Structure formats: structure tokens, C-alpha cells
Amino acid sequence: MSLAVRLGELLGGTVRGIADLGPSHGWTLHRAILSDGRDVFVKSAPDHAEVLAAEAASLRWLAEATPKAVPQVLAVDDHLLVLPWLPETTPTPATAEQLGRDLAQLHANSPGVFGAPWPGRIAELPLDNTEIRDCEAPAAVNGSPTAALGWPRWYAEYRLTPFLPAAAKHLGAEGTRLIEQVIDRVETLAGPPEPSARIHGDLWSGNLRWSRDRARLIDPAAQGGHRETDLAMLALFGAPQLPRILAAYQQVRPLAEGWRDRVALHQLHPLLVHVVLYGATYREQTLTAASAALAAGHSSSRE
Structure with missing residues (x-):
């Protein structure tokens, strides 16, 4: 199953486009735009389900204390972790x-x-x-x-x-x-x-x-x-x-x-x-x- 199809099924929509952001350790990073306009960050790690689960659990746990400082977990399964895309700005x-x-x-x-x-x-x-x-x-x-x-x-x-x-x-x-x-x-x-x-x-x-x-x-x-x-x-x-x-x-x-x-x-x-x-x-x-x-x-x- 392609990344676009899996991502669409996970989020309940279709994917308009995906940009590859390169590898990191044993996984790949992507930016995707969905047909409903959502802009998301995707970590694809089909051989590292435990990494995705640990990261999702960590983000949710930190967000209990500081929700504004932690991105929301939009979706996670054994292959993908999806977060909102955060436009990068210069620290002030x-x-x-x-x-x-x-x-x-x-x-x-x-x-x-x-x-x-x-x-x-x-x-x-x-x-x-x-x-x-x-x-x-x-x-x-x-x-x-x-x-x-x-x-x-x-x-x-x-x-x-x-x-x-x-x-x-x-x-x-x-x-x-x-x-x-x-x-x-x-x-x-x-x-x-x-x-x-x-x-x-x-x-x-x-x-x-x-x-x-x-x-x-x-x-x-x-x-x-x-x-x-x-x-x-x-x-x-x-x-x-x-x-x-x-x-x-x-x-x-x-x-x-x-x-x-x-x-x-x-x-x-x-x-x-x-x-x-x-x-x-x-x-x-x-x-x-x-x-x-x-x-x-x-x-x-x-x-």
C-alpha cells in the first residue's frame, strides 16, 4: 500500500500531495497536503512500530501538562505517525x-x-x-x-x-x-x-x-x-x-x-x-x- 493511500485511510480523506523531507535513523519524514486542506507532518517507520508508539505516548503525556507546547497527535498506527505541520520561524x-x-x-x-x-x-x-x-x-x-x-x-x-x-x-x-x-x-x-x-x-x-x-x-x-x-x-x-x-x-x-x-x-x-x-x-x-x-x-x- 502506498504512503498516500495509507495516510488517506488513516486520516479519513485523500492526499493531494506529499513532499519527501528525507531519512532520519530508520524512518522517513514527509509533509502532506490533504484534499480538505490539512497540512501535516508524517513519520513513516513501517519497521519500527514501537518507535511510533513510544513517540505518540510521549507527546500525549507531555501535552497533559503543557498542551500549547506540544503538537497534537492526529493519528498513529504501526506504520505512520501524523502531526500538524508547524511552519518554522526564527527564534526570538x-x-x-x-x-x-x-x-x-x-x-x-x-x-x-x-x-x-x-x-x-x-x-x-x-x-x-x-x-x-x-x-x-x-x-x-x-x-x-x-x-x-x-x-x-x-x-x-x-x-x-x-x-x-x-x-x-x-x-x-x-x-x-x-x-x-x-x-x-x-x-x-x-x-x-x-x-x-x-x-x-x-x-x-x-x-x-x-x-x-x-x-x-x-x-x-x-x-x-x-x-x-x-x-x-x-x-x-x-x-x-x-x-x-x-x-x-x-x-x-x-x-x-x-x-x-x-x-x-x-x-x-x-x-x-x-x-x-x-x-x-x-x-x-x-x-x-x-x-x-x-x-x-x-x-x-x-x-
């Missing part, structure tokens, strides 16, 4: 500040757990979303009892450790031991305890769609996590207007003291993911982040 000081406020609003919504109630994906890689009750949550979440575990150990067990075996061949023995040191010391590196926050989970600059009055959050790997993770990810590859984003965020929901020292710790997971996906190209950046996280923790312990 006003839209950057709005993003900071939107993220503060998103993070203020605690799910009561670290993890999420669906199988996660980051790019095409599995992301273990095992739900662990945060220390401030009730003993039963969604009617099911869960164990309590602080964010540092959850982060170590479900975000760092699972990616280390595949990354090790690129990191080398010495580099692998450095990451293991971070895992072993994570409780002393993580700063003061915080309740879980609804986070995007993969918030690099390419997963922001600046459109008219605000930046929309796209391509999430959403989860209950630590709010500093999203902000650290924005810094990793240079989000535009980042100082304005952070200043607006701080006005609404100030960050805990020492947050800048913990940026490297929060960047370590996405960097490990990049090592697994792209190889040794990201080795030095990953080990630099691990060293910085350990050094910041050592400095804090001496104060």
Missing part, C-alpha cells in the same frame, strides 16, 4: 522566554515516578522506562505498588548502565572505568533530592520546532525524570537563545543551588546514546563530561 527573545516558562510548567507536573508506563525509545534504541516511585510519592502509583528509589540510582541503573556495554568498545577500558566511577558515585554527584518531573527526555536543539508564538517540543523520549536533564540537554548542542530560556525558567521555578556543576552529569546519558549510535566520534566529549561530573562532585564534597 519572546519565544525563548516562553519556552522557559513552558518547561517550568511541564516540570512542575510530577508523575510521582521515575520512568514511564510504556516501553521507551530514544532514536531506534530501547529505553528502559521501568517505573520506580520517587521518595516523595505515595506507595501506589496508578493503583499499583512500586518500590521507592531516588533519582540518582534510577539514573545510574536505567539510563547509564544499559548503554555502557555497547559503548565500551568505543570508549576503551579506561573510558569505561571512568563511566563506572560516575555510576558508583552517582548519589554524591546528583545534588539535593527533587521530586520526579515530567521531562521531554531528549531535548536537544533539533527537537525544538520554533513556530510562530513559541517553540514546540517534538521527538520526545518522555519520562518521569530530573528537570535538570532537559536543561542540560538544551545546552549540549547549543539551543538558540539559551540564556533567555534559562532566565525565564528560573523566574518561574528556580533551580537548586549548584545546578550548573551538574550539567555534565545530566549530559552523560545522551552522550552515551550518541556513542552507541555513532561510535568513537563522541568518545572524547563523553569522557570529558564524565570527568567534569566527577570533578564537580569532588569539589562539592570538599566545601
